[in-house]
Amino acid sequence: MSNSVIINDASLPFSSSVDCKSELEDFFEIIHYADSSGVRFNQADDRHGNWNTLNYAEGFVFGEWINHIDKNISLIVKNVISKVHCPIIELEEDKREALSGMLFMLSRDRNLEVTSLGVASNIDSHAISFLSHNNWASNPISIVRQWEENEEWKEQLIDVPNISSLEHLKAYIAELENERQQNKNYLRGLVLQDNKDFQNLIFCNSALKNFKSPSVTVDDFHKIIEALAKLNKAILISNDIEDLKLNSKLTISGESSATLENEKYARQRE
Numbered sequence: 001m002s003n004s005v006i007i008n009d010a011s012l013p014f015s016s017s018v019d020c021k022s023e024l025e026d027f028f029e030i031i032h033y034a035d036s037s038g039v040r041f042n043q044a045d046d047r048h049g050n051w052n053t054l055n056y057a058e059g060f061v062f063g064e065w066i067n068h069i070d071k072n073i074s075l076i077v078k079n080v081i082s083k084v085h086c087p088i089i090e091l092e093e094d095k096r097e098a099l100s101g102m103l104f105m106l107s108r109d110r111n112l113e114v115t116s117l118g119v120a121s122n123i124d125s126h127a128i129s130f131l132s133h134n135n136w137a138s139n140p141i142s143i144v145r146q147w148e149e150n151e152e153w154k155e156q157l158i159d160v161p162n163i164s165s166l167e168h169l170k171a172y173i174a175e176l177e178n179e180r181q182q183n184k185n186y187l188r189g190l191v192l193q194d195n196k197d198f199q200n201l202i203f204c205n206s207a208l209k210n211f212k213s214p215s216v217t218v219d220d221f222h223k224i225i226e227a228l229a230k231l232n233k234a235i236l237i238s239n240d241i242e243d244l245k246l247n248s249k250l251t252i253s254g255e256s257s258a259t260l261e262n263e264k265y266a267r268q269r270e
Helices: 017-036 062-066 071-083 093-100 115-122 166-188 205-211 218-237 241-248 257-261 263-268
Strands: 004-007 040-042 102-106 109-113 141-149 152-160
Touching: 004 115, 017 040, 017 071, 017 166, 062 071, 093 102, 093 115, 102 115, 115 141, 115 152, 166 218, 218 241
Parallel strands: 004 040
Antiparallel strands: 102 109, 102 141, 141 152
């Protein structure tokens, strides 16, 4: 599970300005609460822009709306606009290529394309939706994934975890905190050498200390484990640092002068 959620762009626009105004305050409170809990936000593409430039509804003017709502809510909205970033999701090349050959649609209405939900499902992320229609009130949301294989179209039903209420958000954050604790316990359990999952690696004390940093997120954990797994495998077929870079497909810097001069580590290179 990721601590970054994908904006469900299919949940906009609202059918009317009136409906938009009745739901938008709650949405921004959800965003504010999520941000304060360490949740990050991403868009699946660049078609929609920033929080204050989204197409919320026909006839809806964001600037006018924010000037006529409760002062406390207005402060929350302004805080989100100025401080909560929502960049385009950066995908690894293999995931990007795989997604380019897929179609995603809502299972209850196959005329409705839901690419952002497809992206969320592909990267083990939650979606966050505007409550503009009953389609987006459920958690999870059922979608259909279609792809071509051997000149035949195949499809699969997928349930995408969705956040459209404070209740959904709190459940997600609780699950996220539980996973963070499990990850923290795992990283704290690593020792200098002879680790069950990484028997070919020898860690230095500074690396083990960095693994225990409270700033390590759920997403960081997955990246750390993936990198260590690649190193653990590549080191068996590598003769030097250049081989290791090539075989692991990782960006690896050379050893520091202090490490090179340490006799203990020199013996371990033999």
